[in-house]
Amino acid sequence: MKKMGIIIIVCILVCIAGGSFLAIHLIRNVEVSETSISNVRPVNYEKTEAFTSVQLDLTSMDVKIEKSSENAISYRLQDAKKQKLEYSVDQGVLTVKETISDKHFVGHDDNEVILYTTNDSLTVNGNLVAGDVEIQNVALKDSRVTSVSGDISIENGSLNNCSFITTSGDIEFDGQLTGDNTLETTSGDVSVENISNVSVTASTTSGDIEIKEEELTGSVTRVLGSNNATLTLNTTSGDIEIN
Structure with missing residues (x-):
């Protein structure tokens, strides 16, 4: 009986140890996975000068425009090695341009740029290829936007x-x-x-x-x-x- 009790206790200890090892392994894998995703799709955020007009030239990225307490731009690149986003404000015009170096590049749902404006009204013009357009709480005037598959x-x-x-x-x-x-x-x-x-x-x-x-x-x-x-x-x- 004593031997049987010892065997049972040993089995329990082995199970506990094995479970702890598995949990640690899973946690480390999740951390590595999140780090990898963060490296692949970094989020960038930068305040900009005030703008009253937007000019878009995007190939794979979705664009969102929304009213905010500050003028800013944030974006997430799916692959920083194959994508580049350039933006600038000149005389009240915010120009946003995406370039892709790989012709086989395919966009991802997280591939987006968000424009924040303090203005109640904007003029928005531009072209998108494979991206959605979402605009909230902003009046638009004299604008023309086209998207091929969005x-x-x-x-x-x-x-x-x-x-x-x-x-x-x-x-x-x-x-x-x-x-x-x-x-x-x-x-x-x-x-x-x-x-x-x-x-x-x-x-x-x-x-x-x-x-x-x-x-x-x-x-x-x-x-x-x-x-x-x-x-x-x-x-x-x-x-x-x-x-």
Whole structure:
């Protein structure tokens, strides 16, 4: 019996020791993994001079623009050896340009640049290839942004003489309108909410159009409230929804 008790105690001690070793091994692996990720995708943050206009030239990166208490830029590069991001402010224009040295480079979801502005209103122009556009709490005027394979989202903002165009992405807009504006996609959906006092022209080739629960097809024009602004919505193979 004593021998049996000793054997049991030894087995328990061995299990405890083995578990502790495994836990330490896992923790070290997690730390190494996090360090590796940090080295591969570093986060950079830098304050900038005030700017009223943005010029974008991005290949693989998503871009976000949001209202903040300071003017700044932050970005995360997927591979600093193959990517380079240059930015500068000159006479109120913030220029952001991405260059890639490897033609086989494929972008990642964490590959993004965020612009922080103290201004309530901006002019934003530029082109993206494989990136999304997200703009929050900022009024936009005289702007034109295109993306080849990205979504475009404008939340709690306003458009004044603006065009946002994407080839294979969705477009979402929530806000107010003045002037003449266009939201256009080839193979995506268009969703617009909380708009008023605007003349809307919506057209789709192989999709449905819904304007405040009225279901339509083809090309239609509706005046919502008064005719103080215009909004043109186009998609080839997607739906259009206006609420």
